[in-house]
Amino acid sequence: MTQQLPQIPSTEPELSGVRNFRDVGGLPTVDGRRVRYGRLFRSGHLAHATESDTAFLSTLALHTIFDFRNAADQKLEGPDVELPGVRNVNLPLTDPADGAQFWKMVREGDLDQLKSILADGKAAARMSASYRTIIKHRTAEHSRVLHALAEDSVPALMHCAAGKDRAGISIAVSLLAVGVEREAIEADYLKSNDPHRRYLVRRSDNSPAGMSPEVMELLSPLFDARAEYLAAAFETIEETWGTTERYLAEGLKIAPETRERLRERLVDEA
Numbered sequence: 001m002t003q004q005l006p007q008i009p010s011t012e013p014e015l016s017g018v019r020n021f022r023d024v025g026g027l028p029t030v031d032g033r034r035v036r037y038g039r040l041f042r043s044g045h046l047a048h049a050t051e052s053d054t055a056f057l058s059t060l061a062l063h064t065i066f067d068f069r070n071a072a073d074q075k076l077e078g079p080d081v082e083l084p085g086v087r088n089v090n091l092p093l094t095d096p097a098d099g100a101q102f103w104k105m106v107r108e109g110d111l112d113q114l115k116s117i118l119a120d121g122k123a124a125a126r127m128s129a130s131y132r133t134i135i136k137h138r139t140a141e142h143s144r145v146l147h148a149l150a151e152d153s154v155p156a157l158m159h160c161a162a163g164k165d166r167a168g169i170s171i172a173v174s175l176l177a178v179g180v181e182r183e184a185i186e187a188d189y190l191k192s193n194d195p196h197r198r199y200l201v202r203r204s205d206n207s208p209a210g211m212s213p214e215v216m217e218l219l220s221p222l223f224d225a226r227a228e229y230l231a232a233a234f235e236t237i238e239e240t241w242g243t244t245e246r247y248l249a250e251g252l253k254i255a256p257e258t259r260e261r262l263r264e265r266l267v268d269e270a
Helices: 051-058 071-077 100-108 111-118 122-137 139-151 166-177 182-193 213-223 227-241 244-251 256-266
Strands: 040-043 064-067 087-090 156-159
Touching: 040 166, 064 139, 100 111, 111 122, 111 213, 122 166, 122 213, 122 227, 139 156, 139 166, 139 256, 156 166, 166 182, 166 227, 166 244, 166 256, 182 227, 227 244
Parallel strands: 040 156, 064 087, 064 156
Antiparallel strands: none
């Protein structure tokens, strides 16, 4: 009789050109199990991945990369690096024209212009509203992701631009579907605030005035991972569908057998 060795978590790398990368393995489920390591990863975009980053990503045996960026994001940052044998699925979670002028102002506006669109809680309110919109109106995309994970798409990596909002919501939905505790989902989400993970803010004016503390404070709510944003997503599930179970079954059309396949692929055996 051979003794089964405990599963050892993968060492988290410090990637040079990819921000916010991590394995969500190890997160606890409500029934006492844990998400398997090496099955579900998250990150910022892969457009600036270095050769060493690409070499590391190639060791993960990825089946699918889900890219939640829209066309405007891809034009700004570039396409993902190609990983041999990996399926790339682009599922934009925001409309290409949605907020285009807003984000142009974020990159190019002066202090007074930024105050007009971001000050007095407007930036944080915008972020919470965007989380609500994605949960309520992107059910088809999240249904497609969960069905793909249940069928054949694991190991998978999910990313957007910063790996914080669109990828953060999609990871949260995936983890809810396999019964991960909400507190654990939130704790993983907030890791995006770690200094080495944060999105590198790009502005047209990189001078001391353009990147002044006052400017950066105005921009901060846009690039923070805040518990209130994720809470807005969870509240929208409850306000719209009543329970997580109804959201998954009715909103995302996830049948019980599909959820069971998801658990088989993503969660350790009891």
